[in-house]
Amino acid sequence: MDPVSIGIFALIALVVLIGLRLPIAYAMILIGGIGIALINGPNLLLNQLKTLAYFQFSKYSLTVVPMFILMGCLASKTGLSRALFRAANAWFGWLRGGTAMAVIASCAGFGAVCGSSIATVSTMGRVALPELKKFNYSNSLATGSVAAGGVLGILIPPSVALTIYAIIVEANIVSMFLAAIIPGLMATVLFILVVAGYVLVVPNSGPRGAGVDTKEFIAATKGVIPVLIIFLLVIGGMFFGFYNPTPAAAIGVFLVLVFGLINRQLKTKGIAEAIKETAATTGMIYLILFGAELMKIFLSRVGLPQTTAAWIIETGISPLGVMIIILIGLILLGCLMDSLSMILLVIPFFWPMLVEINGGIYQGTEGSGFGMSTEELKIWFGILALIVVELGLITPPVGLNVFVISSLAKDVPMVDTFKGVAPFFGIEIIRVAIVFAFPILTLWLPSLGT
Secondary structure, three states: OOHHHHHHHHHHHHHHHHHOOOOHHHHHHHHHHHHHHHHHOHHHHHHHHHHHHHHHHOOHHHHHHHHHHHHHHHHOOOOHHHHHHHHHHHHHOOOEOHHHHHHHHHHHHHHHHHOOHHHHHHHHHHHHHHHHHHOOOOHHHHHHHHHHHHHHHHOOOOOHHHHHHHHHHOOOHHHHHHHHHHHHHHHHHHHHHHHHHHHHHOHHHOOEOOOOOHHHHHHHHHHHHHHHHHHHHHHHHHHOOOOOHHHHHHHHHHHHHHHHHHOOOOOHHHHHHHHHHHHHHHHHHHHHHHHHHHHHHHHHHHOHHHHHHHHHHHHOOOHHHHHHHHHHHHHHHHOOOOHHHHHHHHHHHHHHHHHHHHHHOOOOOOOOOOOOOHHHHHHHHHHHHHHHHHHHOOOOOOOHHHHHHHHHOOOOOHHHHHHHHHHHHHHHHHHHHHHHHOOHHHHHHHHHOO
16 A cells, blocks of 8 residues: 555544544554554654654743643633623623623633633633523523633634644744734624624513613723733733743733732632643643644655645645635534644644645746745634634534533523524634635734734
């Protein structure tokens, strides 16, 4: 059997193992290891295993991952979520559907210090669902708005998923964070507009909340200040070159820790739990990264990405057509697996193929490639991929955000939550189309930092 055929069968076997619920890290290590042994012999595999883990995990760039995870774990225990929701409810609560709009706004704010979608939806769900229920919001709008608002945590910087993507494709983490700001703000605005449209179509689904007086409005608004300070010091410091991402993440951890201690919401037990959660999550991510590296070595040795790129060119599919097919594939894959696993599984395969199409085989032909440099392609594709990964968090049958909400709102049928997220899913498709059609939305801010 030729190497390319071995690579194809290996990918099929990988999908089958994941479908059988074998943890993705073990599946990738198993398939990648066996594949390398088949192609180059067991001695090369043993040599790889002897040194690969050390060289993979001793990279300084990887130290940013546990720091941002710890920052998010601490943030979920400091009362920031309650302060953000109080402020957002003061701004929007008096509108029809205003409390649901407040959920979206506060999820965006919490995502700016958390970086995790699951943490955002679970933390904000505990705060917002009782309020939505108190104001007699429909089950669909209440749970749907929280589940959809939670996806903002994966894109709005600092984002753990965006950091992992940047490490895999060797992109500048600061540039990726800057590129995510405009699409993240766009999602927040569009989600709020979806709520406004929802209550117009179904008037009884989202009644007006109680207005607040000027004193309460000012007091509630002050709750946003800590988030702004943390965001500006972390992201602004990186943008202006005062420090790189790892010190920035450490500063974020310190600021969240100080805030939690000052407002007396963060106890010793909470700090210990955050450290344990960080260790468990980081260990899981590192193991998947190890498996992804083995898979990347195997796929490069069989030449599957290059062969796939050559085949695509022979079929006459345009580079933009290839990108559309990849994005559709990611949406379908998002129905079956969680977001981080998607990034770690598919990016090592798709990215070399896109590089080949953009600047390798197409090089020197007029109007070829994507019309941008490799660095720009990293940014544009990364943001598009992350938006599509967001969709996977609210799509059946997996829809991890929906499962989290169902665990918090046990009296609401899961089908109602999926009905509630459907309009948000539709607007996300529109956002993908906008970012796809106008790459400048992702490339403008990073260009200012160069």
